Amino acid sequence: QVQLKETGPDLVQLTQTLSITCTVSGFSLTTYNVHWVRQPPGKGLEWMGAMWNGGGTDYNSAFKSRLSISRDTSKSQVFLKMNSLQTDDTAKYFCARHWGPRGFDYWGQGVMVTVSS
Amino acid sequence: DIQMTQSPSVLSASVGDRVTLNCKASQNINKYLNWYQQKLGEAPKLLIYNTNNLQTGIPSRFSGSGSGTDYTLTISSLQPEDVATYFCFQHNSWPLTFGSGTKLEIK
Numbered sequence: 001q002v003q004l005k006e007t008g009p010d011l012v013q014l015t016q017t018l019s020i021t022c023t024v025s026g027f028s029l030t031t032y033n034v035h036w037v038r039q040p041p042g043k044g045l046e047w048m049g050a051m052w053n054g055g056g057t058d059y060n061s062a063f064k065s066r067l068s069i070s071r072d073t074s075k076s077q078v079f080l081k082m083n084s085l086q087t088d089d090t091a092k093y094f095c096a097r098h099w100g101p102r103g104f105d106y107w108g109q110g111v112m113v114t115v116s117s
Numbered sequence: 118d119i120q121m122t123q124s125p126s127v128l129s130a131s132v133g134d135r136v137t138l139n140c141k142a143s144q145n146i147n148k149y150l151n152w153y154q155q156k157l158g159e160a161p162k163l164l165i166y167n168t169n170n171l172q173t174g175i176p177s178r179f180s181g182s183g184s185g186t187d188y189t190l191t192i193s194s195l196q197p198e199d200v201a202t203y204f205c206f207q208h209n210s211w212p213l214t215f216g217s218g219t220k221l222e223i224k
Contacts, residue, residue, distance in 0.1 A: 035213075045161070045204060045215040060212045094160060102167070103151045103208040107160035 002026035004034070004095050004108035012085050014117040022078040022095030022108060029053065029071055033098040034078045036069065038091040039110070046091075050098065051078050085115045119143050119207055123216035130195050131224045138190040138219045140205035145185050149209035152181055152190045155218075156201045164203075165190060197223060 008020035022034060029051070036048040049059040049069050057069050068081045078095060092112045096104040120143040130136045140150065148168040153161035163172045165181035168188060178193040192199055200223055205216040 037215075044217040045206075047213040047215070058211070062212075096161075102163070102170075102172075103149070103206060103213075104153075104161075105163050105166070105172070107162075109160050 002097065002106045004097060004106060006093060006095055006108045006111040008093065008111045008113060010112065011114050011116055014085060014087065014115060016085055017081060017083040018085055018089070018093075018113060020080045020093050020095075020111055020113070022080070024076045024078070024095075024097070027097065029073045029076060029078065033100070034071075035096050035098045035104065036078075036080050037094045037096055037104075037107075039094070040088070040091040045094075048080070087115050087117070089113070090115045118212055119146060119210050119214050121205055121207055121214050121216035123203075123205055123219050125219060126217070127220045127222065129222045129224050132195055132197060134195045136192045136195050136221065138203050138221070140183075140188045140190070140216050142186045142188070142207055144210075146207040146209040148184055149207055150181070150183065150188045151206045151208065152179075153204045153206060154199075154201045155204060161204060195221075195223070 003025045005023050012018050033052050035050045039045050051069050066083045071078045092110040094110040095108045097106040122141045124139045150168050152165040155161045169181045180191050182189050202218045202220045204218045
């Protein structure tokens with residue numbers, strides 16, 4: 001069955017770089033797109049960026065200068081890297097499968113990241 | 118960016134009630150509107166895609182409608198397991214955007 005699982009640190013220091021891995025199963029990264037979405041505590045969801053099935057990427061301009069998304073198709077993994085972290089980057093980070101006609105149809109459980117000074 | 122405004126922010130209803138949640142886009146989103154259910158501590162779950170299409174495995178008490186800028190999620194008979202926050206989401210224009218959510222409680 002379709003599964004996505006995020007792994008990453010619980011805590012990141014202010015101004016440092018966040019790295020999160022999304023490992024997928026039950027589908028191919030060359031067929032489906034995977035996006036990143038985050039949710040600050042008690043707040044709504046924010047789309048961050050996309051890894052397209054063809055290997056291209058798109059980013060929300062709110063993050064563009066410090067966000068990078070990449071993948072390793074042989075390992076079925078998509079990577080998020082974001083630098084210059086601030087306290088308002090504290091959030092739960094989700095990866096989600098994006099199927100063009102339906103938007104996001106499957107999500108990972110998310111990883112809660114706290115940015116600490 | 119398209120702003121998605123949900124109302125009400127909190128809704129309290131009784132088991133068996135028909136409940137309606139609203140979502141308004143700041144511009145026409147051509148029915149590219151999804152609804153997600155998020156229970157505490159869990160990942161969002163797709164309920165409805167493209168305004169009125171029920172995702173596989175979702176109970177038929179959930180339905181969606183709307184067009185243009187105004188969309189609605191209806192639960193025909195509220196069940197205890199429906200306690201959750203419900204988000205609308207537009208995938209018509211970039212950047213993709215979500216509503217701020219309606220928290221649904223049982224009276």
